[in-house]
Amino acid sequence: MSEKTSNPASIDNQLFELFDCVAEYQQLRSSSNILLRQAFFDLASAKRSAGYQWISPDLYSGRAHAIATVSIGEEHPIDMRVVRNNSRIDNGNEKGQGGDREKTDGGLKRRSRRRLSSDESEHAKLTASGDEDEEDLPGDTEKPDKKQRSVAVNDPLLWFGMLVPPTLKAAQSGFVSSLDKFVQLAQLKHRLVQQQQALQEAMAGTTA
């Protein structure tokens, strides 16, 4: 370590690495700012067309969970990536409404309907919504439908209704891309801090 810290060439290399990292950081910042600006513009357009109070965080489903998360790798330097169930956003299936209730209670509903159907067929008619035809299908065909239904429900776009302005979809796409950039920026920040600390130690070693 003392050899490393006292070697001017290694300090120069570390310095160049730091500068490269800073340049990369600034470049990433610039690209993320452009994406974000367009996303804000699309969101503003969507609010103008749909109503300012209609698109807001107040409509957030209190039972929803994050579908865009971060995975932190075990390698060094730290690798951070966005983990997203893309099918939940991209396959904007317009089946199913009613939030997580359908997803979590789908099995219970089927079970309850089976019980009811054996006891009271009228209750089954009252509780079943537009999906009753699918509910009555055999188990094999229900599974992909259940997956599609749970996929559709988790798309945050559906909080604002079934027919959303195209600008809102564009805004979502912009924010999704921006989020990827933010995670990359966070990872770069880690690298910068580590390189900075290493450089400080190296410079302290030469002055000592």
Add this chain to the structure above:
Amino acid sequence: MAQAAHKDRTLIAAIGDEDTITGLLLAGIGDIDSHQRPNFLVVDAKTTQTTIYEAFTSFTQRKDIAIVLINQHIANDIRVVLDAYSAAFPTVLEIPSKEHPYDPSKDSVLKRVQLLFGD
């Protein structure tokens, strides 16, 4: 062991204005845990500095949050706290808002690099 601890950190928290939070919720970061704690805070004109500080402290102390995104103009309200924050996780990242574009002179990452060279 430290890396294993970081594996539990999967959420992205956010402190921002209404448009920023709406956008990030659309991107899918919104979460409410079993204790009914959301991972986001909407800051408006009525939000006090104490509320922002408490939200920031809460997010940085949680073990399931990997990144905290905060609008740069809101970060300026708690700049002292942010500058004192040095933990690796959760990572705090300042982002621009619709009304306040990114200001590189206030970026904490670049300021640290400048300090390194005595600027």
